[in-house]
Amino acid sequence: MSKKENKKREKRLQSMMTAKSSAELDAEVEEILSQQIPDPEDMSPLWVSAAKIPVTPEETRRNEEMLIDQIDRRERHKLESSKRRERKGSR
Incomplete structure (x- = not known):
């Protein structure tokens, strides 16, 4: 593979990893927000x-x-x- 192809492949893999990480992060945030957290004032x-x-x-x-x-x-x-x-x- 040429340098150009390697860079494209690397960039594509990075974007996939970022998307996967973002999806996992979104799921984790939703899970945390769905929990019943007591009010500290109470x-x-x-x-x-x-x-x-x-x-x-x-x-x-x-x-x-x-x-x-x-x-x-x-x-x-x-x-x-x-x-x-x-x-x-x-x-």
Whole structure:
């Protein structure tokens, strides 16, 4: 086959593959659209329903202290990491 025939054949095969892919894609889109998808406005998030809501002021305070401790640990870790990097860079 000549180059011209090869290009024509290749182009024809590509167009067939594109048409097939498009048909498969259309079928998939139709299938997805036919499904019953719940409205997100009607659903409550899982983290709201599953979370234990603090009832007493003591529980609220304990949760706030735990959050502050977590933030402190993260910041301390970042600071230590940057100090280590500075020490390695100065060697």
